[in-house]
Amino acid sequence: MTLTVRAAAKVNLALGVGGPRPDGFHDLDTVYQAIGLYDDVTVADAAAWGVEVRPVGEVDCSGVPLDDDNLAVRAGRLLAEHHGVRRAAHLVVDKGIPVAGGLAGGSADAAAALVALDRLWELHTTDEDLLALAARLGSDVPFALLGGTVRGTGRGEVVEVLPATASCWWVVVPSGEGLSTPAVYRELDRLRPDAGPPAPPTALVAALAAGDVTRVGELLANDLQPAALSLRPELAAEADRLRDVHAGPVLLSGSGPTLLAYAASHADATATRLGLAEAGVSALVAPGPVAGVHVVEPVR
Template sequence: MSSVTVRVPAKVNVQLSVGPLREDGYHDLVNVFHAVSIFDEVVAKESEAITVRVNGKWSDQVPVDDSNLAIRAARALAKHAGRTYGADLVINKDIPVAGGMAGGSADAAGALVACNELWGLGLPLEDLMEIAGDLGSDVPFSLIGGTAVGTGRGEQLSELPTGGTFHWVFAPAIGGLSTASVYAECDRLRQASGAEVPWPQLNDSLMEALGTGDAYALGSNLSNDLQAAALTLRPELGPTLDAGRQHGALGAIVSGSGPTCAFLAIDATHARDLAESLTATGAARTAVAAHGPVQGAVLI
């Protein structure tokens, strides 16, 4: 096989509860992932070495050196297989970069699935999930998609059934936010407040809303403990969130570590209208309607 193409989705966190800072520098999380219909494609082609190229609207913001997560994923897979392999990875990018939507993690998951197929390894999903967990907290979810609860650092996943399709609008901001910087700001704000940080707990009302497909209840239960930190670093996100609520969003939240803003809509028509309103009024530079949950990394 000379070429393999994998499609992999973005995510939004409908709940992101962050526990106290641990001694190892991480936080215990309760992280409810939801995969949405904004996709990257990862193409793996036969090659003597592992390399990466990036096309698409965000291509100029993606590194193509050894720091690229897709390259790291391919190398980790080859190491796991115990042999030397090559692959020319071509990423066709549509997920915002450093936008809180797991674009880099998606590309890593896509590289794992594509190279597993290209190299004829035939490794089961369980093996790929183990490799993914070593690459980053969001990479395992990018493999499976759907809706899932992540605990630990977010890599310990339990899949969740949902009662229907949810419709979203995403407003990517100009420039990205470093996940590490947002967590550090979250820790600083908490230390400054002096309040005790509670142990993260799953929101039962949110779980019920997901299970019954109740968009109104889901919108009122969206939560993100990193949002205050993201707004401190990027205060211009506040008016964007407010504008979405004013235009009828059922819920408005910073996606993950940001700076993409996510808005829950009533249905597909409302999502299209909301996206048009946000851009027409200048509240967002661009806005994209999407739906979820969708499948994780899949061969196409």
Template sequence: MSVTVRVPAKVNVQLAVGGARSDGFHDLANVFLAVGLYDEVTVTPAASLRVTCSGPGSDQVPLDSSNLAARAALALAERAGISASSAAVHIHIDKDIPVAGGMAGGSADAAGALVACDALWGLGTSRGELLSLCAELGSDVPFSLVGGAALGVGRGEQLTSLPVGGSFHWVFAVADGGLSTPAVYREFDRLWAGRSVPEPVASDALLSALRVGDAVALASAVSNDLQPAALSLFPSLRETLDVGMAAGALASLVSGSGPTTAFLAKSAESAAAVAEALLASGTCRAARVASAPAAGATVV
């Protein structure tokens, strides 16, 4: 017997970042939108815990106990009082979310492993308990579980679901190379050194645009406070952003901590044209088209 769970990528349509806290994290006002690019996580009983991975970028995914999906399985087993031998599973991750791209691929895999192991072991863990485990695993993991659209505060793990009034069309340009999220936050702190960082607050205009499904209004409201830091560390992303806008995108931004860049388009046809222009420009190694919002972790 095996269980497979499909989990979406995310784009941060707003990422407002406060100053560094005493615990090293930053307070956030993080508006997540799940998009239709998916990893699939399959768990099967095995003699010991092991992780395998296939798909684009799979060679960059750790296959040891540091993998977030493996950590999720162990955390769920511990919470449920299941012995290590009884909890042994083979976790296979079929990647389609860009790796190290600021789209929460690792977090998605963790959420997928939690849901899959919960079903495989017949635990019936409550949504609240699963979300608590997600928050322990990482700031983006809870949203990977719930999907749709949500405002995340604290370090992003405290979620409030948001209404979305329509579909939004996106293009994601996958860069050659990756960016470390901690490194981007360190650069954010360096760029703000000696200045007071404003308190992070969700944009009323952005929340309204999501609620009514207005792509033009959303385009004028998207923002990412980590973008200057990401561009400082990865300057060539500026050219990618420029190419997408010249091709007709309504808005462009670095996705999360990057280096994937995201482009909001007015229609599916426009998104296809933007993707074609990005690929032709040679400024990225792949351009993916997806719509949003998408459902969270789902058994398939």
């Protein structure tokens, strides 16, 4: 028997980052949004844990681990441990979310694995326990379960669903080379040795609730962007090239290196993608917000 669950990519509408904590993490105050780029995770019972990753379109999967370091496998092991069951599964990940791009594809896979195996094994894990397990796996995993538009605090794992009525479109411009998230945070600490707590995204939350798409675009922010550009100066030139064909806001996704263009309509987003294509740059178009983890193929 197999079961397939779908999970969406993540962007940060606002990413406020505080100074380093004693545990090595940073306090965050962020607004997540799930966008319409997806990974599908198919699970089946197996004698031992295993994972297979298959690209969707032009996604480069060469950097995805195929052993116990894979976050989806770790999620499955954690779920089995939580329930005290001795089971294993084979996971197949059809990956449409660009890898190592600040879009939380690994976190999406972990969230999908939690839900898929919970359903396959009929464990009936509570939503509260699923979120707690997700938080143990990574800061973005609880959000990946929820999808939509969510505020994250703590290190990002304390999640609050926002009453967001604004919808938009994103032009996603992947990079051919990944960027280490820990390295970006280290560079941020070097650039801001006296950083205080993150600024709350109060105005952005209000604009989302009001459905003010234009104001949302004006309030997009990412505290990690200066550090990422410091490590990869060429990204600034790529952002300028994106602005040449896009009149709206442009920002870095998470710790990068993926660049994002925010658009109020599908027509605007498509025009930007076509402008990039004429310049020889590949890009994807995705709506936001979209649903979190959900079953697309039931047990069969």
